[in-house]
Amino acid sequence: TESVSIKDEGDYVVDLILFPSFEEEEELLGETDIEVVDPLEEVSYVNYIIGGVFFIFAIGLSVFAYLKYKRFLVKIKKDIEETMQSKEVVAESKKVLDFIKQQGGRTTQKEIRDKFPSSEAKISLIISELEHKGIIKKIKKGRGNIIVLK
Numbered sequence: 844t845e846s847v848s849i850k851d852e853g854d855y856v857v858d859l860i861l862f863p864s865f866e867e868e869e870e871l872l873g874e875t876d877i878e879v880v881d882p883l884e885e886v887s888y889v890n891y892i893i894g895g896v897f898f899i900f901a902i903g904l905s906v907f908a909y910l911k912y913k914r915f916l917v918k919i920k921k922d923i924e925e926t927m928q929s930k931e932v933v934a935e936s937k938k939v940l941d942f943i944k945q946q947g948g949r950t951t952q953k954e955i956r957d958k959f960p961s962s963e964a965k966i967s968l969i970i971s972e973l974e975h976k977g978i979i980k981k982i983k984k985g986r987g988n989i990i991v992l993k
Contacts, residue, residue, distance in 0.1 A: 951987050
């Protein structure tokens with residue numbers, strides 16, 4: 844019981860908060876042989892350790908998967924670029940072959956460079972590729988090359 848004292852006159856509102864009494868339950872519990880374990884008193888760190896290990900494992904697995912995915916994307920991008928370049932070279936090679944055929948199966952590398960807007964290095968690579976495939980033969984003549992169909 845608590846007493847409330849009022850010093851001045853006026854209207855007052857007093858809020859009373861009532862909590863249930865567990866005295867009867869405690870008396871009944873005292874009569875039994877059951878031990879009640881308060882979960883707040885006994886803290887087990889094993890669960891925290893296991894949870895931490897799983898958390899670290901999950902983060903490690905995520906990082907590993909992310910790095911593998913990035914490598915996979917880089918590899919795919921590289922393969923696509925190589926494929927696109929090879930298709931461009933194949934298309935350019937066909938154009939160069941058609942030009943050599945138009946010239947009667949014999950022309951110079953300089954004439955090919957003048958006809959096509961590609962760089963000197965790219966034309967040289969295309970001619971080397973065609974020579975490697977055995978389609979044309981490159982004959983060194985002075986400072987230039989004569990290209991002949993086989």
